[in-house]
Amino acid sequence: MRRSGEPPAAPPPELGERARGRRERAARVGAPHLVPSLVAIAAALAVWALWGKVSCGDPRVALGSPETQVKAALAKQDRARVPDVYGFRAGGVASLRSVRFADVVVAMDGGKARVLAVVEAEGDVAWQDEGARISYVGREAFEMTRCSAAGWCADGRQFAELKGVLAALFRREDAFNRRDPEAYARLVSERYAGNGGRDALLARLGEDLRADPPARVRIHAWQIRVERDRAIVGEDQELTIGDGPPRTLRARYELLREGERWAIVSGL
Secondary structure, eight states: OOOTTOOOOOOOHHHHHHHHHHHHHHHHTSHHHHHHHHHHHHHHHHHHHHHHHHHHSOHHHHTOOHHHHHHHHHHHOOEEEEEOOSSTTOOOEEEEEEEEEEEEEEEEETTEEEEEEEEEEEEEEEETTEEEEEEEEEEEEEEEEEETTTEEEEOSOTTHHHHHHHHHHHHHHHHHHTTOHHHHHHHBOTTOOSTTHHHHHHHHHHHHHHOSSOEEEEEEEEEEEEETTEEEEEEEEEEEETTSOOEEEEEEEEEEEETTEEEEEEOO
């Protein structure tokens, strides 16, 4: 028992430490620290509610259906590089710009998207030591699969119809410049609609190809339109006979799909 007038005894050290700890904890849970904690909890609840809408709601609204994603991927593609257009693994490249996909129809088949679309493009095509401008409108069928680059990527056949028509046009130029009537005959359809039909055409071409001085053609531009199994081609060319000056000409061909190839049915 302490004597009267003596100051109160200091509490034991361990009791003082516990008291200070209680006071510090009380201060930390006071209003200045409680408000940020409530804000964080409210934000977490909002994110949880939004995730419920994204994961359980209509995927067409939240993320877009596969069909919508495919169309969006095509809408972003405005350039294309089409390799091996000359054929026979001999190179040739079509560099296309202003690429547009219209009337796009998408059918899902498992993890693949089967696409039918009207493709429009302009650009240039280079083969061997030659080059020409090109414009193209055609309906193309191809497939697309999911990929990390653009979400959906095509199977490399977006321009299969264009490549098929270009292959026939390259072969025609080759046959003319090489003075090869047999190669020319392989390009002409049995349904050729010119005067006298196919036989009359080949007879005339045989004489022209054997004539002296020889003639040579060089292509400056093609305008190609493909509608189902028919193609219409405008050709700007330069014709040189012997040592004479080149003449600028314009030709128009019509081709039909016959099996896996395109054959010329008019214009020669």
